[in-house]
């Protein structure tokens with residue numbers, strides 16, 4: 189099947205605090221999004237990359253990857269799930285699979301994509317990492333309500349891999365029902381799918397806060 193990479197890159201990066209959207213912050217001399225795109229474009233299985241950028245994006249066209257003929261740019265939406273849904277509209281082939289990866293995860297490596305592709309079942313799969321810390325649920329008063337059993341908890345990472353058509357339909361339905369969707373798997377779970385958890389490298393972090401940028405710098409060094 190044809191493999192499309194879908195990259196939501198239409199966020200404004202409020203938690204980073206700067207004027208420049210976080211996907212364009214420099215990391216070893218080029219924007220975060222440039223690292224992300226070059227990893228996907230250079231993977232031998234990825235046929236095409238669809239990037240969802242903000243409606244007022246002024247930076248995308250300056251990326252070294254922007255002129256790549258295998259790259260398609262679309263306008264994203266208000267939430268991450270809207271951006272992914274709009275990008276999937278550009279996927280033509282009915283038997284295609286979509287590999288959805290956050291723009292803000294520039295430390296992705298081919299071996300992570302390879303493991304996800306190798307271990308993916310018919311119901312899709314996501315990269316994830318087991319929770320390492322003890323987990324607490326907070327009560328209303330800022331105190332601990334109780335400790336959550338950690339053994340079965342995982343952090344959901346990206347990429348997440350699903351049949352493109354089924355994912356598009358799941359995201360459309362979630363949107364119509366007003367469901368809050370923060371990753372692709374949750375849209376599929378609502379449809380009764382049971383995506384597989386595939387162990388991902390812990391350095392595939394999402395750059396959210398300024399400290400994450402320093403970590404990403406180290407991981408990419």
Ligand code: C5P
Pocket residue numbers: 195196197198199200211240264265266267268269271272290291292293394395396
């Ligand atoms: O905000 P958060 O870090 O969860 O965003 C994850 C990814 O989703 C980022 O790469 C961001 O650019 C993207 N995003 C998007 N459209 C939005 C909000 C976020 O493509 N409306």
